[in-house]
Amino acid sequence: MHRRIVLALPVAMIIAACSNLPPSEPVDKVVWLEQGEDWEGEARNWFHHVSQGTATLPIPFEWFMALEQPGVNLFGAGELVSSPDYLARLGFIPGKINRFNQSGLPVGFAVDYNVTSPVDGRQYNAIGFTCAACHTGQMTYQGTSIRYDGGPAVTDITEFTIVLFLAMFETRYSDVRFNRFAARVLGEQNTKANRKALKKAFSTNLMELIDLQLSSIEAEEQREIVAELDRSGESRTLKDIAKGLKASLKNIEGFARLDALNRIGNQVFALDANRPSNFVTPDAPVNYPHIWSSSWFEWVQYDGSIMQPMVRNAGEALGVAALVNLEPGERHFDSTVRVDALYRIEQMLAGSVPPFQARAFTGLQAPKWPEQILGAIDREQAAKGQALYGELCQGCHLPATSDPAFWSEKYWSVENDAGERLLRLKIIPADDIGTDPAQSRVLADRKVDTRGLGIDTEVYAGRDCEPLRVTEAEDASFAFSLGAVVQETTAYWYRQHGIGEAEQRRMNGERPNCLQAPGGYKARPLNGIWATAPFLHNGSVPDLYALLSPADERPDSFYLGNREFDPVRVGYRSGKGTGLTRIDTSLPGNHNSGHEFDDDEGPGVIGPALSEANRMALIEYLKTL
Known part of the structure; x- marks a missing residue:
């Protein structure tokens, strides 16, 4: 052959x-x-x-x-x-x-x-x-x-x-x-x-x-x-x-x-498990998520599917080809994953003082708009935009992190096992927000053949973290099977290095391995949003100006890969160029609909159409976050 x-x-x-x-x-x-x-x-x-x-x-x-x-x-x-x-x-x-x-x-x-x-x-x-x-x-x-x-x-x-x-x-x-x-x-x-x-x-x-x-x-x-x-x-x-x-x-x-989630599934269940039938073609792309503040979210994974930071991070490491032994036996779930390094990285991201206690995020902080490079923020316009933010955005994305209201117990309503408060964010169903549904279906719909992999693991499921036994099957849930494999991989490392239960809980972020496939998208705070183009979860909108426009005014196609920034529209320049990636928004996985401001009511319309002046005012305020 x-x-x-x-x-x-x-x-x-x-x-x-x-x-x-x-x-x-x-x-x-x-x-x-x-x-x-x-x-x-x-x-x-x-x-x-x-x-x-x-x-x-x-x-x-x-x-x-x-x-x-x-x-x-x-x-x-x-x-x-x-x-x-x-x-x-x-x-x-x-x-x-x-x-x-x-x-x-x-x-x-x-x-x-x-x-x-x-x-x-x-x-x-x-x-x-x-x-x-x-x-x-x-x-x-x-x-x-x-x-x-x-x-x-x-x-x-x-x-x-x-x-x-x-x-x-x-x-x-x-x-x-x-x-x-x-x-x-x-x-x-x-x-x-x-x-x-x-x-x-x-x-x-x-x-x-x-x-x-x-x-x-x-x-x-x-x-x-x-x-x-x-x-x-x-x-x-x-x-x-x-x-x-x-x-x-x-x-x-x-x-x-x-398409990070499908690629992780391919790596673990097709390549590591030597099971080609589990391979799927990537079809649910996401813009790389920004990770500042996320250590303190109730659900740390960008799609709201994973509660425990260690499971999220070790799963990412397996997805980018850390080696793992999936053959049942003495070294079952032995891997090259550096659990100690992942814990230290997470500590750097999280900071030394819990944010609810400090009333600020003390780890990796969102970058501030560099006025000396990109130009001064128009404070008068930003003040008008702040009022629009309170009216149109705050209900989902919460008050700005600089607003004392952000630190209300009603938002920080859950605690981890160490009594540290976590931020509960809204997870909005894909049908309600109207954006491309492909990524929201990966964990909910994908099945994998896990027979012979020796999976027999108790995890926790759903918002209430109910115990769930995950076992091998011909059509096992990808979401829960992946969570079980990652948990077993980190557990092997803990045993191998003599880590006691109390230290394990600390390294796991004082949270259980709770998993869910919510079928929606998480509305996170917008601190640093100016530095996260392209927009929507799948990067199908090139800049903030287009995001604040009705879908029929957004570009049907554009190009990614040019790093020159547009400080007016707030996003990368998206014209055609040699070697750039053309985004065709008519393709499944690339749809740019939803999260719309439009006078015509319908799926994904979250507010009335914005005038040119209001779009620019709101953009000016978002630069301040």
């Missing part, structure tokens, strides 16, 4: 290679916004590069550092994939060399040296994403790059995957390129025997990746591909699949968006 796949692969690769990356965006000055005294210097550097135990890049660290960029180079050796300028074109923020980042990798990249796989026992140096890869924001304005922690990333993970795959393929099937690669990897050990061994290992790794790419194809289609290859050496079916998949992914994800 491997031989036949290799024959077909160039067709898919040629198709994948047809896109271009955006050009480099030169900047004259870099500014990191202030977000609290605990988020500066060494602490920020640690957050940017601390490992969660992930192996997101499916190759050893030293291989990644040695790969050349894909494409023909007529003048000898090409530039490296790991070049900061090249990765910046994919949206990754360049990082500086320091004791936490010895190789100068971008923000959000972490290296784990001498990792032992809990699955097959092999040892290697892993490279993967930490949470900063998806939750560090950036924008440019007139030559200044503005950066801030906890904001939505503007990366294109889909294109990065294609780049990495192409670079590996071209390295394997070009002797000249492979020899250069081997020289970088082997250094003084670059002998003929070692090159041969490296090529064998590299080929095995590449074939595993190819198999993973094909694992989601139905068996009947695989047989048809093989038959066509036997007849002609080229598969029309594979070509069609590759075309369709590339078109689908380009429209569904791309810059600034990812």
Whole structure:
């Protein structure tokens, strides 16, 4: 089968290679916004590069550092994939060399040296994403790059995957390129025997990746591909699949968006469990959520589905390819997840003093509008906008965090097991808010085959946290099965490291593993909302001005990936450009309806149409939050 796949692969690769990356965006000055005294210097550097135990890049660290960029180079050796300028074109923020980042990798990249796989026992140096890869924001304005922690990333993970795959393929099937690669990897050990061994290992790794790419194809289609290859050496079916998949992914994800929940499900229940039938095509993208303040929400996951911070964070780590052993036995649920690092990250985000006690969020704080860069806020207009906010927005999004009314016990009405108050937010049904329902259905509707995975776990379900026994089944609930696997994974780590029950509760945020599939969207406070474009949960609206407009006045299509900021409309410039992601809002998962201000009543209309003056006044006030 491997031989036949290799024959077909160039067709898919040629198709994948047809896109271009955006050009480099030169900047004259870099500014990191202030977000609290605990988020500066060494602490920020640690957050940017601390490992969660992930192996997101499916190759050893030293291989990644040695790969050349894909494409023909007529003048000898090409530039490296790991070049900061090249990765910046994919949206990754360049990082500086320091004791936490010895190789100068971008923000959000972490290296784990001498990792032992809990699955097959092999040892290697892993490279993967930490949470900063998806939750560090950036924008440019007139030559200044503005950066801030906890904001939505503007990366294109889909294109990065294609780049990495192409670079590996071209390295394997070009002797000249492979020899250069081997020289970088082997250094003084670059002998003929070692090159041969490296090529064998590299080929095995590449074939595993190819198999993973094909694992989601139905068996009947695989047989048809093989038959066509036997007849002609080229598969029309594979070509069609590759075309369709590339078109689908380009429209569904791309810059600034990812179908995170379905990807986590694919990683855990299709790849980790070696169960291809559990694979689904990503079709429910979300704009990377901003994470400031969220440690103190009653339901910490952005969609209101997870109560416990550790389960949310460890689940995210598994989703970006921390290794886990799902084979029942002595090492069942052993993993590379760094539970201790996840706890420390959460402590940094949460702050040392509970916010209800301090009457302020003391951890990672929302970034303030930088008037010295983006222009002064019109305070007279903002005052008019504040009145509109109280009338139209406050009922769902609560008073501004600077308003004493925000700290009322009626909003902070629940307590964790340590007696610390948590913020209860509204979860609005998808039908009521009228926005695209795709993401709200993932946890409610998706089923996974968990037979043979040894799941028999008590979790808690629903708003009242009733006990629920999760067991393996052919059509098990994705939501509760994922929660059970993550709970068992963290429990294994606690046992392995001798962590007592009281310390476990503290590391878990003093909350049970309570889960729900609410079928709606959480209305969170709007502090820092100006820095979180694109808008709506799926990033289907480019700026605040469009968000405050009726749906029929919002753009039917626009482009993501340009980081130049528009301080008037408050969002990224969204015109057409090379290598950018086109968002077609007519596609399922991309709909831009709902959360509308319109005089025509209907699903998703939350208030009357706003005049031009009122839209601008409300935008001016939102800049102050």
